[in-house]
Amino acid sequence: MVAWVGFVAAAVTVGLWVRHGGFSSATGPGGRATAVGELTALVGTYAVLVQLLLMSRIVWLERAVGLDRLVVWHRWTGFATLWLLVGHVIFTTVGYAQGDRMSLWAQTRDFVSHYPDVLMAWVGFVMFIAVGVTSVQIARAKVQRHTWYFIHLYAYLAVALAFAHQFAVGSDFSNDRAARVWWIFLYLIVFGSILWWRVIVPWRLNLRHDLRVHSVKREAPGVVSIHVRGRDLDLIDAQPGQFFLWRFITSTGWWQAHPFSLSATPRKNRMRITVKNLGDHSARLQRIRPGVRVFAEGPYGTFTAERRTRSRALLIAAGIGITPLRALLDTFGPNDDVVLLYRVATADDTVFRHELREFARADNLRIHVIEGNEIGDDRTDLLGVSLLERNVPDVATRDCFVCGPPAFLDALKRRLAILGVPRHQIHYERFQL
Ligand SMILES: Cc1cc2nc3c(=O)[nH]c(=O)nc-3n(C[C@H](O)[C@H](O)[C@H](O)COP(=O)(O)OP(=O)(O)OC[C@H]3O[C@@H](n4cnc5c(N)ncnc54)[C@H](O)[C@@H]3O)c2cc1C
Numbered sequence: 001m002v003a004w005v006g007f008v009a010a011a012v013t014v015g016l017w018v019r020h021g022g023f024s025s026a027t028g029p030g031g032r033a034t035a036v037g038e039l040t041a042l043v044g045t046y047a048v049l050v051q052l053l054l055m056s057r058i059v060w061l062e063r064a065v066g067l068d069r070l071v072v073w074h075r076w077t078g079f080a081t082l083w084l085l086v087g088h089v090i091f092t093t094v095g096y097a098q099g100d101r102m103s104l105w106a107q108t109r110d111f112v113s114h115y116p117d118v119l120m121a122w123v124g125f126v127m128f129i130a131v132g133v134t135s136v137q138i139a140r141a142k143v144q145r146h147t148w149y150f151i152h153l154y155a156y157l158a159v160a161l162a163f164a165h166q167f168a169v170g171s172d173f174s175n176d177r178a179a180r181v182w183w184i185f186l187y188l189i190v191f192g193s194i195l196w197w198r199v200i201v202p203w204r205l206n207l208r209h210d211l212r213v214h215s216v217k218r219e220a221p222g223v224v225s226i227h228v229r230g231r232d233l234d235l236i237d238a239q240p241g242q243f244f245l246w247r248f249i250t251s252t253g254w255w256q257a258h259p260f261s262l263s264a265t266p267r268k269n270r271m272r273i274t275v276k277n278l279g280d281h282s283a284r285l286q287r288i289r290p291g292v293r294v295f296a297e298g299p300y301g302t303f304t305a306e307r308r309t310r311s312r313a314l315l316i317a318a319g320i321g322i323t324p325l326r327a328l329l330d331t332f333g334p335n336d337d338v339v340l341l342y343r344v345a346t347a348d349d350t351v352f353r354h355e356l357r358e359f360a361r362a363d364n365l366r367i368h369v370i371e372g373n374e375i376g377d378d379r380t381d382l383l384g385v386s387l388l389e390r391n392v393p394d395v396a397t398r399d400c401f402v403c404g405p406p407a408f409l410d411a412l413k414r415r416l417a418i419l420g421v422p423r424h425q426i427h428y429e430r431f432q433l
Pocket residue numbers: 145243257258259260261262273274275276277278279280281282283320323324429430431432433
């Protein structure tokens with residue numbers, strides 16, 4: 001449905017260009033190249049707006065599609081945008097150069113010095129390229145996440161810089177009132193959504209609930225639970241299995257928001273997250289002090305009990321992936337039949353040891369802690385096909401909730417499919433966006 005709305009809006013954008021004579025102007029010297037330049041500009045700008053909308057954290061969109069899938073869509077539209085904008089620059093310059101019988105270099109100089117706001121658009125274009133290049137997988141592996149994030153923010157500036165030249169020289173804007181209204185409508189939707197969902201909604205939530213670190217408890221080596229206190233937290237309606245983007249207001253932490261899942265059902269004045277030391281920020285959180293102000297955005301995610309279709313469930317966690325599953329354990333009742341398989345590197349790394357022991361007292365809940373780090377072969381691995389089949393023979397009749405690092409998730413999804421678990425019974429949370 002969401003994708004359909006996107007396609008229809010793209011069709012309207014192109015349709016308006018056709019309506020005001022886009023095809024018929026593609027004649028004469030350079031006419032075709034100029035027309036392609038116009039089309040790539042329109043579709044490219046539309047793709048930029050879609051990209052921004054996908055990341056504007058619209059809660060209902062996130063619930064319908066999932067934040068991880070939205071991130072993937074955002075990435076793909078990002079690459080399409082980049083190529084479309086490169087196409088726009090090349091085709092427009094070639095088209096005008098042919099029409100004016102100029103060299104490409106002379107045409108570029110002419111654009112910059114005689115066309116309103118084109119210089120600013122060029123600066124915006126270079127920023128888009130920088131954002132695109134640093135988002136390519138290989139480059140991302142080399143750039144620190146927060147460096148990449150700050151470069152990414154330049155996309156907003158790039159849109160602002162390009163916006164002026166669109167209105168000044170874009171034929172869609174200068175010649176066609178309907179197209180102008182349509183584009184203003186698109187900009188208002190996108191920037192209105194960003195303002196509402198990324199600024200107003202989170203500020204309202206945090207002003208209303210006044211979150212602070214209450215206490216910090218060590219759970220295992222390099223893992224702490226942070227208890228957050230606040231007012232009327234039940235009104236947030238966060239579900240076990242969901243996550244928030246958390247910002248801890250310290251001199252080093254206030255500018256970065258990191259996703260952490262709830263590791264217990266929220267109560268009227270408490271929420272709990274459990275954080276493993278996996279990098280700079282999570283290392284600092286191990287030493288966070290009670291009283292620190294917290295700014296949370298969310299709740300996000302659809303890895304909740306609402307996904308359940310059956311009374312039997314299999315929960316599979318690797319490492320710190322136990323956090324949302326621990327919260328989900330709160331949602332099962334005496335008539336449910338639950339198996340939890342929890343993979344840890346060594347027994348000492350088991351998080352929530354005492355809580356899990358308490359849960360295991362119930363007859364309808366089996367918990368197996370499996371030691372071992374590597375994701376081995378489908379057959380020999382302790383969470384491989386043969387052993388899963390032996391330990392949970394009725395696996396195909398269960399809802400399966402899986403959480404852990406991406407490679408673990410991929411292996412488990414494949415193995416559950418081999419064991420005949422239908423796709424709609426496999427639910428997963430990927431600890432990477
Ligand atoms: C939906 C979701 C739920 C999560 N829940 C938990 C949890 O309950 N407990 C827990 O310990 N960890 C959880 N994580 C992982 C946690 O967000 C990262 O470990 C943490 O952000 C690392 O930050 P860092 O600066 O310490 O490490 P870095 O060295 O910066 O990064 C370590 C890893 O975390 C990723 N990462 C870093 N910052 C972010 C960010 N802002 N958004 C997404 N990924 C990031 C990096 O890409 C890298 O793979 C969750 C991740 C996601 C996506």
